[in-house]
Structures are given as structure tokens and as C-alpha cells.
């Protein structure tokens with residue numbers, strides 16, 4: 001499986017956005033009901049797209065926002081074609097294998113590939129064929145469309161009227177992950193993957209950069225919406241991904257009607273690797289799992305805990321222990337899953353609170369970069385999505401530190417090893433990390 005377009009250049013541009021200050025979450029205190037779950041009417045993209053609103057050809061010189069957002073979305077953002085994807089031969093093929101007559105009419109596909117709100121909440125200009133439109137992220141606009149352009153209306157006023165808080169890391173992570181990981185209402189199960197759906201890989205900071213940006217993070221934006229760095233999005237995004245993964249895992253364990261647990265929670269290459277390549281079991285948990293068992297894909301959880309350990313947060317080592325127990329239970333003793341999960345959720349919540357209260361200094365970022373390089377060098381990244389996310393972590397940190405310890409060429413060379421699942425080579429990945437570490441010290 002290929003991570004087709006994860007814009008390598010997009011990943012690199014993180015360097016342009018860096019500043020170190022962390023500022024209070026300007027969306028704090030707002031209940032962030034996801035746009036799809038809200039109870040306000042979605043008026044449709046056409047309601048935002050007029051040439052006097054967000055559909056201008058040239059950036060506005062007088063307003064706070066560009067007003068070209070619709071054009072950017074329509075021309076460059078793959079969310080605009082998410083519905084059209086359901087009409088392609090690839091989707092027809094997936095639908096056929098699943099016994100679905102038409103993917104573009106199936107709720108299971110529409111829930112992530114369009115703004116599939118209840119029919120009663122669709123305004124006169126609303127069209128499902130607009131795909132993931134403005135209101136799928138910014139929330140139904142019924143209550144704020146007329147007021148949000150008035151003079152003196154603040155971001156907080158808009159949020160009060162039901163605009164979704166897309167600016168803050170936690171709430172943005174909840175939003176993006178609802179489709180890029182799944183949630184209680186929508187989920188890309190192994191049946192769907194088995195029918196040919198791409199594996200969902202998501203990392204908040206790089207995906208935020210890779211979505212063609214229709215806004216500028218300038219002084220005015222920071223003043224209105226808060227100052228969040230790519231590192232904040234990376235860390236908080238991972239924390240939310242970790243807790244969302246646990247929630248989903250729990251639900252799917254109990255709702256799956258198959259005799260097997262839901263396989264998308266396990267490491268794909270545990271089953272799908274070529275059998276002529278031995279699967280190296282390099283860490284302690286693995287050694288406790290009997291040969292032949294499949295292992296939970298704990299990527300965001302393990303990485304978040306790794307960051308917490310490097311930063312010496314209280315309870316981080318205990319969380320790692322709880323995660324190891326959960327992984328073991330998920331492979332060999334499924335009746336114990338619930339106990340270990342509950343303990344881990346507690347620990348993660350506490351770690352997330354500590355993390356969000358901590359402002360990171362350059363020396364912390366350097367320790368994190370070294371910590372993640374050491375993880376890569378330890379040869380534990382035998383699993384593709386794990387390695388891929390370690391790469392992104394080091395890349396974000398290296399860009400944020402900006403000391404050039406790893407050059408663009410280094411990053412590019414390392415990226416070629418984790419660019420595709422099929423070509424991923426764990427030994428090369430570790431060898432290059434060892435080389436980077438040796439040079440640094």
C-alpha cells in the first residue's frame with residue numbers, strides 16, 4: 001500500500017511556520033460538537049462560494065481573510081473531489097467486493113467522503129456531491145452565516161454561534177481524525193480495506209500543512225485565534241489520536257460480529273508481509289507474545305508515551321507498562337483488554353494535561369529529536385506505520401529546532417525508506433538513524 005501523495009515538500013515546509021511560544025487555547029471552554037453531529041442546517045458550499053464572499057479570484061487586501069478559500073479548495077484540495085472518488089473505478093471495485101450497489105449512495109462511504117448530515121439539516125443549496133465542503137469542517141453555518149462578516153464580530157462570537165473550533169490542536173484533531181481514523185459513527189473496517197481501500201495513515205501536523213492552506217498564519221491570525229506551532233499540532237494530535245484509537249478499539253471489539261477481532265487495529269504487516277521476510281521481534285512485549293500472534297497497532301499511543309518519557313512527565317513510565325500489558329492482552333488474553341485499557345486511558349489523560357501545560361524550550365525539542373532518533377536506531381520500528389510516524393516526528397522536530405543538524409538531503413534520503421509500505425525496509429531505516437545519531441554527538 002502506498003501513501004500516495006503525502007507531500008514530502010509539504011512535510012518540509014513545516015520549517016517555515018515555526019515559533020516557540022505556546023499561547024492559551026483561544027477555543028477553550030467551547031463544546032466542540034463535530035460538524036456532522038451538530039443540529040444546525042448546513043447551507044452548502046454554494047452559500048460560501050459567491051464572488052463577493054469566499055470565491056474571489058484574487059486575495060482580498062482589505063479583509064482579515066483571503067476570500068479566495070473556495071477557489072483554493074475547489075482547484076487544489078482533494079476534499080473537494082472526495083465525493084467524485086466514490087464514482088471512480090477504484091470505488092466501484094470496492095463497492096462490488098462489499099456487495100454495495102453504488103458507493104456514491106452508500107452511507108458507509110458518504111459519511112467520510114461527503115458532508116453527510118441528516119437530510120433535515122440540508123439547506124436548499126446543499127449538495128452531497130460537493131464532497132467534504134466548508135461546513136464539513138467549519139460546522140453548519142445557519143446560525144452564523146449572516147453575522148460572521150459583521151464589524152466587531154470576534155472568533156469567540158462565531159464559535160458561540162456554532163462555528164467549529166478548527167484553529168485549536170485538540171478540536172482540530174477530533175475533527176480530522178473523525179474521518180482519517182474513524183469514530184463511533186464511521187469506520188473503515190478490515191472488510192473495507194480488504195476490498196481495496198487505502199490504509200488510513202494520519203498525523204495532524206503534516207496533514208494540516210498538506211491540506212492546501214486557504215489561510216495565512218500571520219500576526220493578525222495569531223492574535224485572533226491563538227499561537228500554535230507545528231510541534232503543538234504534532235504533540236496534541238498524537239495525544240488525541242492515542243485516546244481515539246483506544247476508544248475505537250474498545251467499541252469495535254464489542255460490536256464486531258466476526259469471530260475475529262477487528263483486524264484494522266492490528267499491525268497490517270504482521271499478516272500481510274511476505275513470508276520470506278522474517279518479522280523481527282525486537283522489544284520486550286513482542287518477546288512475550290507467542291510466535292504467530294498478531295500485534296496491536298499502537299502507533300500513536302506508543303509515540304505519545306515516548307515523547308512523555310523523554311520529557312520526564314509524571315506517570316509516563318507507568319503508562320508504557322500499561323500499554324505493554326494492553327498489547328499483550330490484545331494478542332493473547334482478550335478478556336483482560338478492558339482492565340488495561342481503562343488504566344491506560346487514565347494515564348494518557350493525565351499525560352495530555354501535563355503536556356499541554358508545558359511550554360517546550362529548544363533544549364526539550366533537541367531531547368525529543370534525539371529520543372525519536374534513538375527509537376528508530378533501536379531497530380524497534382519493524383512496523384511500517386510506526387516507522388513512518390517516527391520519521392514525521394524527527395522531521396517536525398528538526399524543522400522546529402532549525403539548527404540544520406539533519407539537512408534536507410538527509411531527510412529526503414530517510415524519507416525514501418518510509419515512503420511506501422511495500423518498499424519499507426526496517427534495517428535501512430535503523431541504520432540511517434544510527435548514522436544521524438553518530439554525527440550529532
Ligand code: HEC
Pocket residue numbers: 003004005006078079081082083085111112113114115132136137166172175176177178179180207208209210211
Ligand atoms: C468529512 C470527512 C473528512 C474530514 C472532517 C477531514 N478529511 Fe481530510 N480527507 C477526507 C477524505 C475522504 C479524503 C480523500 C479525498 C479523495 O482523494 O477522495 C481526504 C484527504 C485529505 C488529504 C489528502 C491526503 C492525500 O493522501 O492526498 C489531506 C492532507 C487531508 N485530508 C487533511 C485533513 C485535515 C488536516 C483535516 C482536518 C482539518 C481533514 N482532512 C478533515 C475526509 C475528511
Ligand code: HEC
Pocket residue numbers: 085086088090091092094095098103106108109110111112113178179180181182183186187188192197198199200201
Ligand atoms: C472512516 C472514513 C472513511 C470511510 C468509512 C471510507 N473512506 Fe474512503 N477514504 C477516506 C480517507 C481519509 C481517504 C484518504 C486517505 C489518505 O490519502 O490518507 C480515503 C480514500 C479513498 C480512496 C482513494 C482515493 C484516492 O485519491 O486515491 C477511495 C477509492 C475510497 N476512499 C473509497 C471509499 C469507498 C468506496 C468507501 C465506502 C465503501 C469509503 N471510501 C469509505 C476515509 C474513508
Ligand code: HEC
Pocket residue numbers: 045048054064065066069070071073074079132133134135136137138165166167168172211214215216221225
Ligand atoms: C478539511 C477541513 C476544511 C475544509 C473542507 C475547509 N476548511 Fe477552512 N479552514 C480549515 C482549517 C483547519 C483552518 C485553519 C484554522 C482556523 O483558522 O480555524 C481553516 C481556516 C479557514 C478560514 C479562516 C482564515 C482566517 O484567517 O481566520 C476561512 C475564512 C475558511 N477556512 C474558509 C473556508 C471555506 C470558504 C471553505 C470551503 C470552500 C473551507 N474553509 C473549507 C479547515 C477546512
Ligand code: HEC
Pocket residue numbers: 001190193194195196197198199263264265266267268269270271272294
Ligand atoms: C490477523 C491478520 C490480518 C491483519 C492484522 C490484517 N489483515 Fe488484511 N487480510 C487478512 C486476511 C486473512 C485476508 C484475506 C486474504 C485472502 O482473501 O486471501 C486479508 C485481506 C486483505 C486485503 C485484500 C488482499 C487481496 O489480495 O485481496 C487487503 C488490501 C488487506 N487485507 C489490508 C489490510 C490492512 C491495510 C491491514 C491493517 C490496517 C490489514 N489488512 C490487517 C489478514 C489480516
